[in-house]
Amino acid sequence: MSTPILKVSHLHFSYGNQKVLDDVSLSLEEGEFLGIVGPNGSGKSTLMKIILGLMPSQQGEIDLFGSPIAHFKERSRIGYVSQKANSFNLGFPATVREVVASGLAGKLGLFRRYKKSDWQRVDEVIEQVELSHLANRNIGKLSGGQQQRAFIARALVGNPQLLILDEPTVGVDVKSTTQFYELVRFLHQNQGLSVIMVTHDIGVISSYVDRVACLNKRLFFHGEASEFQRRQKEILSAAYDYDIQLVEHHHH
Numbered sequence: 001m002s003t004p005i006l007k008v009s010h011l012h013f014s015y016g017n018q019k020v021l022d023d024v025s026l027s028l029e030e031g032e033f034l035g036i037v038g039p040n041g042s043g044k045s046t047l048m049k050i051i052l053g054l055m056p057s058q059q060g061e062i063d064l065f066g067s068p069i070a071h072f073k074e075r076s077r078i079g080y081v082s083q084k085a086n087s088f089n090l091g092f093p094a095t096v097r098e099v100v101a102s103g104l105a106g107k108l109g110l111f112r113r114y115k116k117s118d119w120q121r122v123d124e125v126i127e128q129v130e131l132s133h134l135a136n137r138n139i140g141k142l143s144g145g146q147q148q149r150a151f152i153a154r155a156l157v158g159n160p161q162l163l164i165l166d167e168p169t170v171g172v173d174v175k176s177t178t179q180f181y182e183l184v185r186f187l188h189q190n191q192g193l194s195v196i197m198v199t200h201d202i203g204v205i206s207s208y209v210d211r212v213a214c215l216n217k218r219l220f221f222h223g224e225a226s227e228f229q230r231r232q233k234e235i236l237s238a239a240y241d242y243d244i245q246l247v248e249h250h251h252h
């Protein structure tokens with residue numbers, strides 16, 4: 001088997017004395033679509049932030065594209081749409097085109113100017129997410145679903161190999177959510193993009209992803225989507241009851 005794109009081994013993380021990640025190990029193969037589910041506050045965003053290098057890991061190992069995270073410098077190989085993207089400051093006076101172009105800033109460096117080919121790439125991804133007709137509109141004047149597609153375009157503009165989506169469909173209606181999943185599936189299947197998507201849509205997730213990880217501080221499941229679907233009830237009740245057990249322990 002080839003080197004996984006991401007390998008997390010025995011990761012632990014605490015905020016102060018609150019343990020949020022407990023001995024988490026998982027991997028992502030090239031071209032794989034992984035869905036991460038788990039209750040509120042189960043450490044999903046924390047795990048994503050550590051993988052993205054936005055927060056230092058405390059204990060355990062992370063390899064990205066075969067390099068230890070401390071030595072990994074090619075940030076542009078990873079595209080990220082954060083949970084906060086949909087609470088983006090809607091008063092911010094930027095058009096869809098400008099927001100998408102900002103996704104190239106890291107790759108180009110602060111003082112390099114955009115070339116014609118950069119703007120061509122910007123327009124190409126805008127077309128891919130079907131927002132060409134709104135390219136010059138202020139981002140604040142788009143629907144939630146359209147904004148999500150603009151943020152995915154911003155994440156894609158630098159041609160990443162790995163796309164990380166943290167609850168991309170929160171506050172977006174069912175029709176737009178389905179459209180969003182279809183877009184991610186298209187990128188995954190037709191462009192070979194590796195994807196990690198954190199989501200609360202447990203019901204639909206297993207029909208889109210290859211593998212599922214179920215997290216509540218520790219991993220309760222990491223395996224094929226079909227197996228997750230088959231054992232869903234058992235896995236989820238174990239993961240979602242974990243907090244209750246913890247509370248009871250504290251009580252004694």
Ligand SMILES: Nc1ncnc2c1ncn2[C@@H]1O[C@H](COP(=O)(O)OP(=O)(O)OP(=O)(O)O)[C@@H](O)[C@H]1O
Nearest residue numbers: 015020038039040041042043044045046047083167
């Ligand atoms: N910066 C922080 N400082 C202290 N505690 C934090 C911080 N960020 C998150 N937490 C806490 O750590 C726990 C895990 O949070 P995290 O955001 O990783 O969970 P999550 O699974 O993404 O939750 P949700 O599904 O609600 O978004 C929560 O109890 C949260 O309150």
